[in-house]
Amino acid sequence: MAASRDDRLIVIRALLARLTSALLASWIVLTAVFFLLRLLPGEPGTIFEDPRVPQEQRQRLRTIYGLDRPLPEQYVRWLGGVARGEWGYSLSQHRPVGQILRETAPNTLLLSGAALLLELGLGLALGVAAAARADSVADRGMRILSITLWSLPTFWLGLMLMAAFAVALPLFPPGAMRSVDADELGLGRRVLDLLWHLALPAAAIGVPAAAATARFVRSTVLERLGEPFVQSARARGLSAGRVLWTHALRAGLAPIAQLAGLSLAALLSGTIAVEVVFGWPGIGRATYDALVARDYPLLLAGTALSAAFVLAGSFLAELLQTWLDPRLRDA
């Protein structure tokens, strides 16, 4: 098996080609979104809603923000700014969009990351457990449970979790990212405080995703177990457990890594609703607020950033898959 560097290079080149074309497609969509946003009824920013502000004043503001230039010119300026790393100025928060993104992106990544960990951890555990007991009563029970959990709408699950575990039983905080005097706590307690606030929102996103992952893990593992190299390992007398772990799971990690990357898109979609329900200060909520306030620069930047996360996630997943796929490794 000459799984040589040449093979690796070919694969990497293919990956890069995929990434470039995906970026191209994203740029096209972003352009379309830019122009579509202008179809949004209403003027940007709430200032235009106040009847006491005279027309000349509104016109002056429009000029200052460049909103009265022809649309193609606005687009070119925006694109130029983006190339320089300047995402423009938020019309509702009155500060650079880049700053807002820098503040909110880590919070969303934190939430998505926690949800992803929960998804993978719980999903792997349940999936493997189900595979080990394929077709038993427990397996069927887990299947029904999985389908149930995975069908639950995340925003509703978040709301119910909040009602049950933050309101009825005050075990967790009803929203926000940290407690009032979090600043005065030491580092250790601050981390715990963060985890405590993270628990419910991450569960709302992660548990349904974990159920879906568990199904996928189960079928992947079972599939691998049917393959010749596993059979031969069994025939060589290795214990079932060892076979499961060293061969089947390792082989199955590649598609699982791919799943992780793809999950990112679903997770990020899920975060908007959860961030709004729990008041989590992340990109989803900022983008939603921007939509409500017709804050175009922030809206565009938020959408672009989310798409970038997703692309990065799937690219990463592809890389991982390549690295983990035993067919590309030396024997």
Add this chain to the structure above:
Amino acid sequence: MPDTPPTTGRRRTRALRAGLALLATIVAAVALLPAIWTRSPDRQLDPAVAGLARPGSRFDVVHRADGSTLAAVAIEVAASEVVLQGQPRPTRIAIGDLAGGGLGPQALDSQFFPLGSDEFGRDVAARLLAGGRVSLAVAGWTVLLIALVALPLGAATGSAPPAVDRFVLRALEGLQAFPRLFLLLGLAAIVRPGVLSVVLILGLTGWIPMARLVRAEVRGLRNREFVLAARSAGAGRARIVLRHLLPNALAPALIEASLAAASAIVSEAALSFLGFGLQPPAASWGNMIADGRTALTGGWWVAFFPGAALALTAIAFNLVGEGLRDRLDPRSTAQPPAAPR
């Protein structure tokens, strides 16, 4: 000899049957129950008394001659008046002021709230049924739209020359990178909200997975013997696609359709929940959950029941999808691929 996992045929159809049964129950309930449970989803019964009533509450109702209606926890009939208990203060109404001038059924009535009421005294059960009709209709039409768009596009891409196919595939991947809810929100804010516009935007943002699936199927089957045989027999491209490739792609497409329905109904609810989908006062499961959000402490049932209905419907669609996958797409159960039909 490879091991064949012993999932028996009997077990394989259980999920499908369960899913179909659940779906049928839900659709039947939503379609038929309103004939029995005729209460209007918009009627507000005396919110001061009957607002945020627990599931299973019953109220005595008094109709006055001037057309207004009052609710009470209990009614005492005295000589010349009725006394309503449970109002902010005991309210006395002269019998002459009652509708119909007396104590007949026009004047005295009772109302039962099996699933409770919201803060404006509206019956949650009635709203659940009305909302269900809308939400299910939206899901159904959306899947139809997705199929109409994805099947031809997927087949076309799958049977196109490799360069075109690769390009389109990358484009689709790029498009799929956008989190669907962001796109939904943006589009929903532009258009005038309503069933048609929601169906359109759900369909236009959700067709890619099915298109990719169809494309993969068509592409995979292109070089099979039966296709080559048909081509050498002189069959045209379109004929091959329509008669040979597409029917084989229908099975995975059907599975995907079921999953897409689950996704559509949840997405519509999310959209309405965030304020951009179907608008109140018309009920939809999503905006009922939004309404219930503010009443979460005083009335968990307002948000719980529509959400549970939503979850059950999504479960039903997913069960059907899983069941279909068991039956029609054996690859996923680690058996060698079935021979083409």
Add this chain to the structure above:
Amino acid sequence: MAPGCASHGPLDAAAPPPRAQPARLAHLAIFLMFGMIGFGCLAMGCSGDRPRASAKPARPSIAVGATIADLSGVNELLASDIQFTTDILDQLFLQLLSEQADFAEHPPTFAPELATSYDWSDDHRALTFHLREDAVWSDGVPITAEDVRWTWQAQVSPEIAWSYADLKDAITDVEVIDPHTVRYHFREAYASQLLDAVEGKILPKHIWSRIPFAEWRQKADWFRDNLVTSGPFRLATWRPAEEVVLERNERYFDPALPKLHKVVFRVAPDAATHVEQLLAGALDFACGVTPGDGARIATRSDLRIVAFDNRQYDYISWNELRAPFDDPEIRRALTLSIDRQALVDTLFKGYARVASSPIPSNIWAHDPELEPLPYDPAAARRILAQKGFSDGDGDGTVERDGRPFAFELTTNSSNRIRTAALVMIQEQLRKVGIAATPRTIEIHALTEANTAHDFDATVSGWSIDTTLDLKPYFHSSASAGGYNFGSYRNAEVDRLLEAARRAPTPEAALPDLLRTQQILHAEQPYTFLWEPQRLCAVRADLMDVRPNSISAYFNLPEWRRRATTD
């Protein structure tokens, strides 16, 4: 999870049932996850988000509250678009005089703030303020007349484009007489001179003049990093989308104020969570509580509700470009068909009043003779019959000339009370034979539709300011592109509104305003619905909380906790 027995898994072919490592791993993973959560929960006491300070009276006094909106900026000229920002900036910066909320009986009076006194010239075209000498910025630099003059220049600068710059139109110059005396020169004498001069916070010239006016809009965040303030509080922390923390300004000229050491506003866009946190003891106050929650909180002994008047009223605007809304008697009939008191009782549980005029009843210029039109569906039916409406086909809706009296009633979807009102109004109108179809629309789309007169009838609301200028709503010139949605036209009202604006004093405008209200009452371009109160829920040991119609946090410096000594 016992292996063996009924399982026919592929592993069982030749080996004993697996005590598989994966199963143990699975257990470990699950245990770790819940352990993590549980441990974190235990560490925090599992008892809700409790601020520590209220448990230990020895510490400086703190109050924690909630807000739906976040602060949108610290520079008033760039970011005065939302009420909460104005409320906070009121605590951070000083104005020359502070408008008092005592305008129930007479035009508002002004209390000294930065200026201790003022006097007029004989021709009333020059206004001189005498500034207090002990006012300093939070960095120790004294506040002088130079700050006042420079602030005026910024307020009227076209490059900064402050939204309310037109208020300063009549001011020709602001002259520095000496470091603590400043004179405003007006082009002419008119009613709201004092109000116009005083409007706007005084900004720190010595720091903020470093940025040229032309760059202000692009550098709004610079002001946040270079913030010096003069008010009773200073901005200690601002975490966008999370919290705004105010702390006592030790350099404030009144050493007795503020009484609280720290006030924390937690940003929680979901009003429902405010109530949750209040009930759980995590918050000390929350303004903007709904009437339904208000009723619930009022029964608790550890919380109280403070209801206060607003300057707001809600209404139905009838589009007079569409028949039959062009007929004032039909509009009158519509108002008679709507039971506004029932709406108020149901939707506000007593925390509102039926409205009758565009000047709310808690303002001095409200016409006290005006009574809201009664609820009289019988009279409404008579008027409709007189006008030729009858139900020929017995479908429950009246028609005239073959056209049924049916229309669409819109409002903004974000306002739950108005949305619920739509349904109730629909029901009430149905009883007189009018078919109204409710439709909720997102606020921006709604405003656009309304300004373009693309609606039948819409439910909305206005907040009136103390200049009592009704021109933007009822003057015929405000119909095109302005906020006179219904295109109401009345030449006499036009004349009266213009005369009111030109009146030399607010009292002199009163007869015109009274007459205007009477005409509007007769012609019903709006069906006036209600004047809602606002509610603050406050913890029992938080004293002296007196919100008013200028700001919910008007007397924030006087708030105190019962445990502390004053």
